[in-house]
Amino acid sequence: MRIRGYVARIWAVAKKDMRIYYLKGPVVIFGMLIPAFLYLAYAVGRNITPQQAIPGIMSMTVFFTSTSVGPVIMPWEARSRTLERLLSSPVNMSMILLGDAAASATFAVALTTAVSLVGLSLKVCTFRLAILAFNLVASALCYSFLGLAMSAYPSDVPATVMMLSSLVKFPMVFISGIFIPIEVMPTPLKMLSLLSPLTYTTELFRASVGLNVQVAPRFAALILAAYTAAVTYVTMRLHKATLSRRFQ
């Protein structure tokens, strides 16, 4: 099968996901409302300048939106019994996951771009576009696959997978420099924060608005790209490994 065929099928899956899942309840709640309220709860009443706030909001947005679509798709499709029909057509699990990730990443890029446009229109910050664009795309893909990795657990209950993903997502938010800057963290936490890809996303967003950073942008970009590749590979392996359990 030619590359064009692969891409067309992946895009068809992505379009289907966009039509069906963008406005599902769990996506709206976990992807938009929770990060917005979480950040407001943190920022209101504190002395944070808009320039300092924007990178944090963007990190939260890209992270929560891209991890909100992925965990919903597989259990939803398993429950509505459409997954087997999809797998019976000329697509394989890798193509389905790439389509799902594309839909999820597009959602994250669109919403995060909207946040950055708000920042620009209010003239609270200017962006270094190359860093911003790379960070947006790499982060959106990385967290989309991370969200999909959670749904490798062969459950047909979206709430179970969302709960599982929350267990991973919330600790990541607190160790990744969104609420507490890395430089003021105690050393063990600082070490832990370096293990989280979200740290590099936040650092790159800070770099893109010209704030001080702890990790050099090039290094952060490299780490983020490596994380994206690794998470993509692991997600595909996990789903292939658990596929037969879905049909037991």
Added chain:
Amino acid sequence: MSRGFEIEFIRRAIHKVYELTARMLPVEVQWLSSDVVKAERLTKRFGELVAVDHVTFTVSKGEVFGFLGPNGAGKTTTIRMLIGILRPDGGRAEVLGLDVEKNGLEVRNRIGVVPEASNVYPDLTVWQNLMFMAELYMVPKQVRKERATNLLEKLGLERFRDVRAGRLSKGLRQRLLLCTALIHEPELLFLDEPTSGLDVQSAHEIRRMLKEMNREHGVTIFLTTHNLREAEEMCDRIGIINRGKLVTISTPTELKEKFAGLRCVEVVFEKDVSPEELSKALGCEVEKRERTLRLYVDDVNECVCKVVDYSKRSNTRITSLNVVQPSLEEAFLRVIGS
């Protein structure tokens, strides 16, 4: 060398020569002469459970092949392996001349599937469901709409075109599923209980459509069903699987003759006759169902003569006398029971 071994050796040699020659032919000609489905010692285990156990069979081009078995017998797992969504633990499957494990995408691109536990996308409209599948099967854009419109018309779905699939009745959803399996005009159809849970009219409509496709377009159909009348009506050959093992493959008529075993004669006498008395007089198994006595015999003609003799001897008039044909259901139950 034993005679059996010689025959097996010659058979294999002929098969090998045939396979090699068939591969040298152009693709279009190959399909005139080969089986479209080949399962060779196909095996699948789920932990300790052997779901499919060394299943071997072939399905010829243009055939309607029925795959029957009780729940959990391994029918669906076999189909999943044949279409390449489950990897077998042993054996191999070939569909349309292609190794399923190596060419899963290519195989699925040329077949149509209606899986057992499947559904259309309830959040998409009937039309969107069809267009999505047309995109996946890479149906050219120029013919996509025309083909979808024709299918909707044929299956009586045209007035539901813009209705969300989740709002359709089960029968209509099943018709839509069939439409999505046909949008790319497949050469081979795998249907896993396509009429299960449908009302009589919808089931009849789907059967009619399938028969028409098989007759007029030569589409090969691999069908699993629990409805034995449906299997008898539609299938050229039937394979029966039980506990993962393929028990038998035959035509419905052969199956009935081979496994239904005893024929049955039904007789009603004017007076009440006890089954024990009749059984003693005729020397066969007799069962009483209300006023009807069912006689299970090997030779129907001989039995009818004996019944007439008995009637004369005991001065009891016969009200009705019928020879009951063995049913596929009886044959199926005997195969599964054995």
